[in-house]
Amino acid sequence: MKNIINYKVGVTGGIGSGKSTVCRMFEVLGLPVFYADQRAIELIHSDAVLISLYRNLFGMDIYQNGVLDRKRVSEMIFNNQSLITEVQNAVHPAVRKDFNNWATQQKSDVVLMEAAVLFEGGGHLFLDDVILVTAPEEMRVNRVMLRDSVSREQVLSRMRNQWTDDKKITLSKYVITADNNELLIPQVLDVYHQLIKRSNEILKTVV
Secondary structure: OOOOOOEEEEEEOOOOOOHHHHHHHHHHOOOOEEEHHHHHHHHHOOOHHHHHHHHHHHOHHHEEOOEEOHHHHHHHHOOOHHHHHHHHHHHHHHHHHHHHHHHHOOOOOEEEEEOOOOOOOOHHHHOOEEEEEEOOHHHHHHHHHHHHOOOHHHHHHHHOOOOOHHHHHOOOOEEEEOOOOOOHHHHHHHHHHHHHHHHHHHHHHHO
16 A cells, blocks of 8 residues: 655746756656646636636636636736735645545645646745746747747746746755756756655655
């Protein structure tokens, strides 16, 4: 029977930081990754409580053929902090519960949760540690402009909704730099070995 004690570690970073690339490397090394943002979208379309909440807040027709009109939701909550808070207070706990259920089903004693706004939503408080992926702002802007075919101002606007790396670093146990100067693979391998070591230490305290 699998030990259900997991070392739960968040993986976060500003938009365009390279955290998705880092997560794929960890997956190659055998660590399972829970993609919180992607899972949140799935839950919004499948969880009865969340569907009811969205309909109450944004109208019964906010779902068309079972698909949430996310563009309309974005327009309605823009600069409406009370609506944003109400949505976050429902979605974040649902995602955390889903993550914890998922974690107990994994064979690995180390499980990762990738989330773009982990600190901003207080998600780090429910995890054991956090890996922060960083990159220079200009590099991140260029990456996102190329990836999403959006303007520079659109990228900067999204960045303004996220904490700065300086603020995140103080709350992160591990930091990986994805700036094309420092080799990425050695950094990921180093953090991987630290994760395994820390996981073994945790397991010893509960056996």
